[in-house]
Each structure stands twice: as C-alpha cells, then as structure tokens.
Amino acid sequence: MTGSRWLRGLRLSLARLPFGAPASEGPVHVFRDPWKGDAEQGARLIGGKFRFDRHDYVLPSGNWERGPWPEPAREWLHGFGWLRDLRTLGSDRARLTARGLVSDWLAHPPTDPLVRDACVTGSRLASWLSNHEFCLASADPRLQQRLMERMLVEGRTIAALLPLPPQGARGLMAFRGLLAAAMAMPEQTGFMSRFLRYLPAELERLILADGTVIERSPEAQFLVARELAEMSVMFRTAHATVPPFIDRVLDKVCPVLRAMRHGDGGLAVFNGANERHSAAVEDVLAQGSRQKLIAPAMPQGRFTRLALGKSLLIVDSGPPAPAGFDTTAHAGTLSFEFSHQRHRLFVNCGSAVIGAWRDAMRSSAAHTVLVADGLSSADFGPDGGMTRRPVTVSCDHQTDGTAHWLDLSHDGYHAPLGAKWTRRLYFGADGEDLRGQELIDGERNIDFAIRFHIHPDVTVTQDDEDIILQVGGTIWRFRQRDGVVRLENDVYLGRGKREICRQIIITPQPVAEVAAPPEGESAPEPEKPAAAQKPAKRTHQSVTWLLERIPE
Numbered sequence: 448m449t450g451s452r453w454l455r456g457l458r459l460s461l462a463r464l465p466f467g468a469p470a471s472e473g474p475v476h477v478f479r480d481p482w483k484g485d486a487e488q489g490a491r492l493i494g495g496k497f498r499f500d501r502h503d504y505v506l507p508s509g510n511w512e513r514g515p516w517p518e519p520a521r522e523w524l525h526g527f528g529w530l531r532d533l534r535t536l537g538s539d540r541a542r543l544t545a546r547g548l549v550s551d552w553l554a555h556p557p558t559d560p561l562v563r564d565a566c567v568t569g570s571r572l573a574s575w576l577s578n579h580e581f582c583l584a585s586a587d588p589r590l591q592q593r594l595m596e597r598m599l600v601e602g603r604t605i606a607a608l609l610p611l612p613p614q615g616a617r618g619l620m621a622f623r624g625l626l627a628a629a630m631a632m633p634e635q636t637g638f639m640s641r642f643l644r645y646l647p648a649e650l651e652r653l654i655l656a657d658g659t660v661i662e663r664s665p666e667a668q669f670l671v672a673r674e675l676a677e678m679s680v681m682f683r684t685a686h687a688t689v690p691p692f693i694d695r696v697l698d699k700v701c702p703v704l705r706a707m708r709h710g711d712g713g714l715a716v717f718n719g720a721n722e723r724h725s726a727a728v729e730d731v732l733a734q735g736s737r738q739k740l741i742a743p744a745m746p747q748g749r750f751t752r753l754a755l756g757k758s759l760l761i762v763d764s765g766p767p768a769p770a771g772f773d774t775t776a777h778a779g780t781l782s783f784e785f786s787h788q789r790h791r792l793f794v795n796c797g798s799a800v801i802g803a804w805r806d807a808m809r810s811s812a813a814h815t816v817l818v819a820d821g822l823s824s825a826d827f828g829p830d831g832g833m834t835r836r837p838v839t840v841s842c843d844h845q846t847d848g849t850a851h852w853l854d855l856s857h858d859g860y861h862a863p864l865g866a867k868w869t870r871r872l873y874f875g876a877d878g879e880d881l882r883g884q885e886l887i888d889g890e891r892n893i894d895f896a897i898r899f900h901i902h903p904d905v906t907v908t909q910d911d912e913d914i915i916l917q918v919g920g921t922i923w924r925f926r927q928r929d930g931v932v933r934l935e936n937d938v939y940l941g942r943g944k945r946e947i948c949r950q951i952i953i954t955p956q957p958v959a960e961v962a963a964p965p966e967g968e969s970a971p972e973p974e975k976p977a978a979a980q981k982p983a984k985r986t987h988q989s990v991t992w993l994l995e996r997i998p999e
Contacts, residue, residue, distance in 0.1 A: 473591055474598075474631035477584075478684035480531045480577035481677060481734055483727070489536030492529060493544050499523055500800040501944060506548070511555050517801045525557060526570030526620070530578040545582035546590075549575065553593045565608040566617045569624025572601050573677070576627040595631070602628025602638050609645045613771035616653070616660055616667040619674035622646050626678055630685050643690065650696050658699030659748025663768045664775055665707040666720035666798075669728060672700050676735035701736035703745060704728070706752050707761070711789040715761045716941045717750075717782070718768070719775030719798045751844060753851050758787045758878025764842035764855055767825060767833055774831035778823035779814035780840055780857050781870050785881060785994070790919040791902040792994075797940030808940060817868050817885050817897045824859030824868075835862060850875030865890040879996035885953075887988040892958070897930070897990060899951040903939050907949040914951055922999070927953050927992040953990055 491497055495506050499520040507514050507524070516524060523529070527549070533541040575583070575594065583594060605625045611618050622642060629638035653661055653671065660667040675697050682689040707715050712725025732739075745752070749765020762783040767776040777798070785793040796813035799805040807813060811823040826835040837859035845852040856869040866889030873882040885897050901907055905918040912932060914925040926932075930953040937950035 472588075473595065474576060474579060475633055476630040476685040477579045478577055478630070478681050479580065480534065480574070481680050482531060482673070482730060484529075484531035484533070484535035486532065486536045488529060489532040489534075489541055492533055492548075493536070493540055497524070497529065500802075500804075501940075502801075507551070507555075509551060509555055511552055512557050519800045522564065522567050525552075526567050527552075527574035528570055530574050530582065534578055534581045542582050545578065546586055549583065549594070550586075550590055553590070553597055556597070563608065565605045565611060565621035565624075566614060567620070568601050568605055569621035569627075572598060572605075572624035573620070573627040576631055598628055598631055599635070602632070602635065606637060606641045609641055610648065613652070615662045615772050615774070616670040616674070618649060618653070619671060622649065623674055623678055623681075626681055630681060646690075647692050650692065654696055654699060655747035657745050657747045658701075658703040658742060659745050659750070660700070660703075661768060661772050662718065662775060663748060663750070663763075663765065664718035664720050665704070665714040665716075666718075666723075667775070668700065668704045668707055669714060669720075669723065669731060672697065672704050672735045673731045675700065676731055680734060697735045698738075701732055702740040702742040703748065704732065705740065706742040706745065707750070709759060709761075709784070709786040709789075709791055710757075711786070711791065715784050716795045716797055717761075717763050717779060717784075718777050721797050721943060722941045749840070749842070751842060751853065753853075753874055754878075755851065755874055756878030758785070758874075758881075760785050760851075760872075760874050760881065762842075762853065762855070762872070764840070764853070766838070766840045766857075767836050770832060773833045773836075776825070776833060777809045777814065778811040778825035778827075778859075779816060780824055780837050780859060781855050781868070782814035782816045783872070784815070787878065787921060787923075787996075788919060790904060790921070792905055792916060792918065792923065794900050794902045794939070794941060796900055796938060797942075799940055804940065812896075812898060813900070815899050817870070817887070817895055819860045819866060819868065819887065819893050819895045820864055821894070821896075822860065822863055824857065835859075860887075860889075860893075864893055866893055876995070881994040882992065884989060884991045887986075889986055889988075892955070892986050892988060895955060895988070897953040897992075899925070899953075900937055900939070901949045901951065903942075903946040903948040905948075907934065909934050916994075920999075922997040923994055924997050925951060925992065925994050927990060929956065930954060930990040931956055953992065955988060955990075 488498060496503050497506060504516055504520060530545050533545040602625060605621050611621060625638055625642045629642060655661055660671050675693055679689050679693055708728060709715060712728060713722035714720050714728060716722060751762040751764040753760045760783060763779055763781060767773055779795055782795055784795060793815050795815060796808055798808045809827060811818045824837055825833050828834045837857040840857045843854040851874040853872040856867060858867050860866040860868060866887050869886040871884040887893055887895060905916050908915045912926060914934065916923040916925065932951060932953050935950055935952055937948045939946045939948045
C-alpha cells in the first residue's frame with residue numbers, strides 16, 4: 448500500500464468515528480433541487496420498482512447492500528438522485544415513499560467499498576438536502592436526528608477522500624455533496640475549506656483550455672455544466688457569494704455545450720452520450736450562463752462543428768479521451784452526425800450503461816464510420832478503459848466562406864491490419880450538399896463496410912442505386928460510386944429506448960475472378976523472384992458518396 452493510500456485510509460477511518468461537535472438538529476440552509484424529474488420513474492418507485500438503462504428492478508427493503516442490480520444501477524440507487532422523480536410526481540404518496548426509502552437506508556447503510564465512493568456519497572448528500580422540504584422537513588424528529596448524524600459522517604467521509612483520483616465528470620458529485628454538508632452544517636468549517644481548496648484543481652484537470660470536458664463527450668459536458676450550475680444555485684440560496692472560479696468555468700463550459708446540440712435542442716450522440724430532452728439541456732444552460740454564446744471552435748476538444756444554411760455537421764475529429772478518462776469513450780473516431788433544421792438524418796447509435804448493449808454501442812459498427820475487416824478502431828479492457836486506440840488523428844479544415852472541406856485520417860487500423868483510413872468531406876450548397884470520399888491505404892485489399900446510421904424519424908426507401916430519405920417535409924438523395932450499397936435494419940438507443948431504424952452500408956465491389964485456362968492447357972509457371980525484392984506495393988481502395996437535398 449502506498450503512503451498516500453494509507454493516509455487516505457486513516458483519514459477515512461477517523462472521519463467515521465463519533466467525535467467532535469454533535470450534529471445539528473436540522474439543516475441550517477436547504478435548497479430546492481433546480482432540475483425537473485421524471486414523473487413516470489416516480490410512479491414506478493411508488494410501485495416498488497425502478498428503471499435503469501431500459502431494465503426494471505425491484506427496490507430494496509431492508510437490504511441495500513445486495514440486490515439483483517448491476518454496479519452502475521446500484522450506484523444510481525444509493526445516490527438518491529431519483530428523489531427528484533418522486534418530487535416531480537408530487538403526491539402525498541410520493542412524499543411518504545421518499546421519506547420511507549430514506550429512513551430505510553439510514554437504518555441499513557452500506558459498508559465498503561461503496562462507502563469509499565465519494566461521488567455516490569456526494570450525490571446522496573446533495574439529494575437529501577435539495578429534497579428536504581419535500582419529504583423530510585415534516586418527518587419525525589428522531590428521523591431528522593438520524594439524518595443529520597449521517598450527513599455529518601458522510602461529509603467527513605468525502606472530506607477525507609479528497610483529492611480524488613481521476614473520475615471525470617462524475618467527480619464533481621463529491622464536491623456538490625461536500626458543499627451540501629457545508630450548507631447544512633456551517634459550523635463544520637472544514638467542509639467549506641476543503642471544498643474551496645480542492646475544487647479548483649479538479650476543474651483544471653477536468654476542463655480543457657477551450658472549455659471542452661476532457662472526456663470528449665456531450666454527456667460529460669452536460670453533467671459538468673449541471674453540477675457547476677447547481678453549486679451556483681446552492682451558494683445563492685445561502686445568500687453567499689458564488690466563488691469566481693465557478694462562474695469562470697461555467698462561462699467556458701456552457702458555450703461548448705451549446706455547440707454540441709443539434710437543431711432539435713438535444714445533444715449530439717458521441718462517446719457515451721444520448722440525446723436527452725431539449726428542455727433539460729436548456730434548463731442547465733439557463734442556470735449556468737446568462738449569455739447565449741456558441742463556441743466557435745473546439746481546438747483542444749477536437750470536435751469540428753460546421754453550420755451552413757439550416758444544416759449542421761458535427762465531426763469527432765480528434766483522438767479518444769486520455770487514459771483514466773476513457774471509460775465512456777467509443778470507437779467512433781472520425782464519425783459524424785448531420786442534421787437539417789430540427790431533424791437529424793445521419794447519427795451514431797447511442798449508448799448504454801450495462802451489459803452487451805454497452806459493448807455493442809461502443810464498437811465502431813455503431814457509428815457513422817468505415818469499419819475495416821469487421822474490427823473496431825479501438826479495443827476496451829475489463830475496466831472499461833481503452834487497450835488499443837488510434838494514436839495519430841489528423842484534421843485539416845479549409846473554407847471559402849460558402850463551403851467547407853475536411854481532410855481527416857486516423858491510424859486505428861494500423862496495428863491489426865497495417866492500414867490507414869482517410870475521410871474527406873465536402874459541405875456546401877447552403878448546407879444541402881454533403882459529399883465524402885473514403886480511402887483505405889494498406890498492405891492488401893481489405894474488406895470494409897462504410898456505415899451511415901439513419902435517425903428513426905427518417906423514412907428511408909431505395910430506388911435502384913439511390914437511397915431516398917424523407918423527414919420534416921424535406922427529401923434527400925444518397926448515392927455512391929465504386930462500392931456496393933444496401934439498406935439494412937438498425938437499432939438506435941439515443942432516446943433512452945430501443946428503436947428500430949435503418950442504415951446504409953457500402954461495401955467493396957467484388958474482386959473479378961481470374962479465368963481458368965482452357966481445357967487441356969496448363970496454367971503458366973509463376974516467374975521466379977528476382978534477386979533483389981522490391982518493397983511490397985501498397986493498395987489503395989476508394990469509395991465516394993453524396994447526400995443532396997432534392998428541390999421541392
């Protein structure tokens with residue numbers, strides 16, 4: 448055990464000992480959760496169940512330690528963020544259900560290792576405080592006392608675990624919980640001092656210079672903005688000055704979050720993100736930033752956003768997130784999404800949190816990319832991090848003001864196949880002409896599939912070699928050259944449910960077979976190799992494609 452781990456363990460053990468000033472009789476400051484919940488989830492909770500990642504589970508009763516829940520669902524359950532779902536439902540039964548579940552947890556708290564997860568602990572603390580008026584303010588005094596005693600222990604636990612190892616966006620939940628403890632028990636001055644001491648360094652580690660979250664995910668961008676916006680609300684509720692560094696970071700993060708939205712207001716679907724409801728994204732932006740700015744570029748985050756006319760093209764033009772922050776990264780390097788007005792046409796397939804769907808959604812085949820020889824451009828280890836990834840990713844952007852040219856490439860297929868993939872995109876005609884050229888430079892001809900995933904709202908038909916897409920009163924035509932095109936069924940998880948849709952797939956043209964010699968003749972003898980062998984000739988495979996709007 449390293450010295451730092453030993454010291455952290457000692458601090459954690461001391462934090463859980465019953466010494467020091469006793470807990471308050473009730474929280475000095477409370478605040479109301481600023482975010483809307485899911486009333487349907489609230490109704491399930493009243494019925495003794497909950498839904499997580501499209502699966503239904505039974506709520507615990509007296510046994511929060513073990514259950515038929517995968518680890519991410521267990522963390523969600525112990526984080527108590529679902530109290531807002533019951534609050535949104537708003538009935539007396541919802542209030543009593545919320546109070547009963549908090550009371551049951553306090554009577555049966557978990558042991559290690561969940562106790563050592565400062566992020567889950569922070570979510571729980573903040574959720575208790577932000578829903579206190581809804582379900583706990585009128586509770587029995589004995590329950591109130593147990594709650595405050597536990598909040599004191601939980602606050603000390605988070606303080607003892609700081610600074611955190613790399614957690615990504617979820618790490619901010621720990622700081623939100625510590626701030627909640629400081630609000631509820633301001634006499635415990637150590638909570639606020641550690642919050643102010645460690646949060647700036649965490650934000651510096653998490654936020655790149657252009658405001659992009661290091662995980663390179665619209666979902667992570669949303670979560671960071673929401674966490675910081677909620678912290679700002681908490682300070683204002685307590686009539687305290689918001690630390691300037693929080694406002695400065697929000698002013699960087701929110702414009703990037705706006706840049707990661709499509710015309711329908713939802714999030715682009717990259718690296719563990721799903722669309723989310725546009726109202727939820729708008730609420731976070733309204734609380735987080737007064738100015739409605741869109742980041743003009745993301746040079747460190749390495750996303751390319753091109754708006755032309757009423758169309759929008761967003762390209763993942765950079766390498767995956769670095770090790771330690773890549774547990775939600777997908778093998779979707781150089782994938783893109785394309786939308787017109789409020790309608791998405793080409794998309795990635797979405798994400799899942801658990802099980803086989805999580806693995807499937809992280810693969811290259813679930814993205815609008817070229818898939819070489821059935822392989823992904825990255826591999827993942829048991830802990831979720833990447834074990835193989837593109838090392839060199841390039842993007843050159845040229846524009847004349849009326850059109851854009853992108854020249855992109857990555858070497859994610861060099862290790863397994865000795866190949867490099869280049870994608871060249873042209874975006875012009877007021878956003879109604881999108882063209883591409885896909886090139887594979889390798890040691891041999893490689894089987895490939897170029898996949899274009901189509902949003903479920905789009906109606907798709909095939910007319911000979913043309914693919915016709917209809918959505919929102921507009922008609923688009925897709926065609927290609929030098930490959931073989933077909934339509935196949937597809938699955939989209941980007942709206943939190945499984946939807947059947949369609950995808951366009953382009954594969955190589957069949958290689959012409961060598962004619963057999965006439966009967967009675969033998970095949971010619973192969974030539975003997977020369978004394979000095981020339982370097983093996985590299986192969987070049989190319990397919991071009993076009994998406995254009997058909998005039999009405």
